[in-house]
Amino acid sequence: MATMGQLWANTGSTLATLMFTYTIFRRWFPHVGDHLEPFFQRLFSRFYPYIQIKFHEYSGEHFKRSESKATSGIQSYLSKDSSLRAKKLKANTTKGSKSLVLSMDDREEITDEFESVTVWWQSKKVRNTRQSFSFYPAADEKRYYTLKFHRRDREVIIERYLDYVMKEGKMIKMKNRERKLYSNTPGQNHRNQTKWSHVTFEHPASFDTLAMEEKKKEEIKNDLVKFSKSKDYYKKIGKAWKRGYLLFGPPGTGKSTMIAAMANFLEYDVYDLELTTVMDNTQLRSLLIETSNKSIIVIEDIDCSLNLTGQRKKKKEEEEDGDEKKMKCEGEKKESKVTLSGLLNFIDGLWSACGGERIIVFTTNFVDKLDPALIRKGRMDKHIEMSYCGFEAFKVLAKNYLDVEESELFDEVKRLLEVEGIKMTPADVGENLLPKSEGEEGETCLKRLVEALKEEKEEAKRRVEEEVKRKIRREGKYERAKEELFCFKGMGPEELKQKLEEETALNYISICSKNPLNGILRLHLPPNNTKMNVVLFPSSSSKGDDASTS
Ligand SMILES: Nc1ncnc2c1ncn2[C@@H]1O[C@H](COP(=O)(O)OP(=O)(O)OP(=O)(O)O)[C@@H](O)[C@H]1O
Numbered sequence: 001m002a003t004m005g006q007l008w009a010n011t012g013s014t015l016a017t018l019m020f021t022y023t024i025f026r027r028w029f030p031h032v033g034d035h036l037e038p039f040f041q042r043l044f045s046r047f048y049p050y051i052q053i054k055f056h057e058y059s060g061e062h063f064k065r066s067e068s069k070a071t072s073g074i075q076s077y078l079s080k081d082s083s084l085r086a087k088k089l090k091a092n093t094t095k096g097s098k099s100l101v102l103s104m105d106d107r108e109e110i111t112d113e114f115e116s117v118t119v120w121w122q123s124k125k126v127r128n129t130r131q132s133f134s135f136y137p138a139a140d141e142k143r144y145y146t147l148k149f150h151r152r153d154r155e156v157i158i159e160r161y162l163d164y165v166m167k168e169g170k171m172i173k174m175k176n177r178e179r180k181l182y183s184n185t186p187g188q189n190h191r192n193q194t195k196w197s198h199v200t201f202e203h204p205a206s207f208d209t210l211a212m213e214e215k216k217k218e219e220i221k222n223d224l225v226k227f228s229k230s231k232d233y234y235k236k237i238g239k240a241w242k243r244g245y246l247l248f249g250p251p252g253t254g255k256s257t258m259i260a261a262m263a264n265f266l267e268y269d270v271y272d273l274e275l276t277t278v279m280d281n282t283q284l285r286s287l288l289i290e291t292s293n294k295s296i297i298v299i300e301d302i303d304c305s306l307n308l309t310g311q312r313k314k315k316k317e318e319e320e321d322g323d324e325k326k327m328k329c330e331g332e333k334k335e336s337k338v339t340l341s342g343l344l345n346f347i348d349g350l351w352s353a354c355g356g357e358r359i360i361v362f363t364t365n366f367v368d369k370l371d372p373a374l375i376r377k378g379r380m381d382k383h384i385e386m387s388y389c390g391f392e393a394f395k396v397l398a399k400n401y402l403d404v405e406e407s408e409l410f411d412e413v414k415r416l417l418e419v420e421g422i423k424m425t426p427a428d429v430g431e432n433l434l435p436k437s438e439g440e441e442g443e444t445c446l447k448r449l450v451e452a453l454k455e456e457k458e459e460a461k462r463r464v465e466e467e468v469k470r471k472i473r474r475e476g477k478y479e480r481a482k483e484e485l486f487c488f489k490g491m492g493p494e495e496l497k498q499k500l501e502e503e504t505a506l507n508y509i510s511i512c513s514k515n516p517l518n519g520i521l522r523l524h525l526p527p528n529n530t531k532m533n534v535v536l537f538p539s540s541s542s543k544g545d546d547a548s549t550s
């Protein structure tokens with residue numbers, strides 16, 4: 001008589017034979033196999049310790065047919081292992097994906113491990129035998145994935161593994177997606193409603209190519225990583241998951257390049273917001289709502305975008321702002337009713353918390369001109385100064401542009417930059433290092449840079465001398481004007497203004513205010529709008545104090 005052990009051994013080998021025969025049969029007669037599958041499954045389930053979950057590629061029928069999120073996540077999750085292990089692969093280009101997506105072909109199987117549990121994934125398809133018309137290619141085929149695991153692992157799989165697969169799949173999909181650069185352009189309708197339009201974001205900048213001290217770069221990278229991994233932390237402290245960066249510094253120091261490097265580092269999309277085309281605060285809010293997660297919202301040259309600098313200042317202070325700024329922003333101010341408070345709400349109002357994982361970046365050449373409310377911590381959490389090229393930054397550029405890591409000329413460059421303190425922007429250094437003809441040697445480019453730095457030294461010296469001369473001239477005239485004011489006592493304002501202009505050769509002296517009670521006339525003297533009080537009529541109290549200045 002057969003023992004229990006022998007009985008099990010026999011059953012096991014019979015099952016194995018049956019399964020083997022069934023597998024061969026399926027391979028050769030796949031369509032017949034589909035019909036027989038339920039029968040075999042019933043037979044096996046009595047002895048079979050495995051559980052199987054099916055994930056269909058599409059959910060819904062015909063017009064409502066849509067790709068199931070689950071299978072799309074599974075496909076992405078398995079793509080990594082499939083490309084390494086599966087023998088038959090499918091290659092697809094999916095919309096919005098930057099490269100081919102490889103997935104296992106039908107009837108391929110791969111194993112996966114999770115918390116020491118083994119699972120088996122298979123990709124399958126069944127043919128729909130019903131005769132029907134369909135708009136969708138291959139709608140008569142239904143594809144699905146099956147996940148097989150042992151009964152005893154049910155808890156691990158249902159409670160943790162599936163969740164893990166979905167999260168990982170989403171992450172892989174996100175990484176593989178084509179990133180976008182959005183910009184807002186005025187729409188064609190009567191309200192000029194501005195809308196986002198996009199192109200593929202392909203800027204090659206990275207932190208490796210960014211010319212900056214290594215320590216500072218590391219600090220920014222760490223800050224970005226910390227932010228991107230702090231979803232739960234932000235939730236815990238009750239703060240919207242976003243972070244503001246203010247990049248400031250002279251033109252050509254790499255502010256825009258830094259934004260591109262940040263976007264590439266985090267693999268975020270970029271929304272380049274042109275405030276001047278946004279008609280009002282409501283439009284600004286709509287644009288914010290339309291931005292996606294994992295994105296950087298950029299407002300470049302914030303000081304030029306709107307009259308944000310002046311909104312909390314008195315008019316007279318506004319008039320004192322330098323010509324430099326006016327030049328850069330000239331022609332950029334257009335009809336826009338976006339206000340400072342609208343922008344502040346955009347950054348950290350209630351609406352700014354919708355979605356999450358957003359970085360807001362402002363750039364400016366004139367940080368001092370910005371309203372403190374706009375750049376306070378909490379709004380612009382991290383202020384980064386982008387400055388003139390130092391020796392470390394130069395070395396990065398030399399490596400990038402010329403593949404040169406060492407040269408005798410490095411010492412000279414170091415001396416010029418660090419000892420002589422010559423200021424040159426990374427943009428100018430880069431331009432000097434850029435080979436100008438086919439096969440131009442690295443040494444030649446370095447020599448050109450050394451020459452340019454020396455010229456810049458001379459140029460800077462000339463500029464200082466010029467400024468000193470201008471100051472002396474200005475102060476000389478000013479002192480003379482002050483001395484001679486006594487002679488102007490008793491003149492009317494216009495007459496005085498004219499006389500003063502003639503005498504001092506200063507054009508455009510402006511009368512700021514006149515107090516009829518004490519006869520004090522407030523003037524603004526060019527070029528820096530220096531304020532000057534002039535007593536228009538002699539009085540006993542003003543004797544010997546005809547002009548006072550502030
Ligand atoms: N720190 C840097 N590292 C690498 N390249 C740089 C750096 N700064 C400038 N460059 C080079 O100079 C060019 C101009 O730089 P970028 O546009 O980033 O300057 P910016 O600070 O944004 O200037 P602006 O204030 O005028 O907008 C870039 O194309 C880049 O090649």
Ligand SMILES: [Mg+2]
Nearest residue numbers: 255256300363
């Ligand atoms: Mg820029």
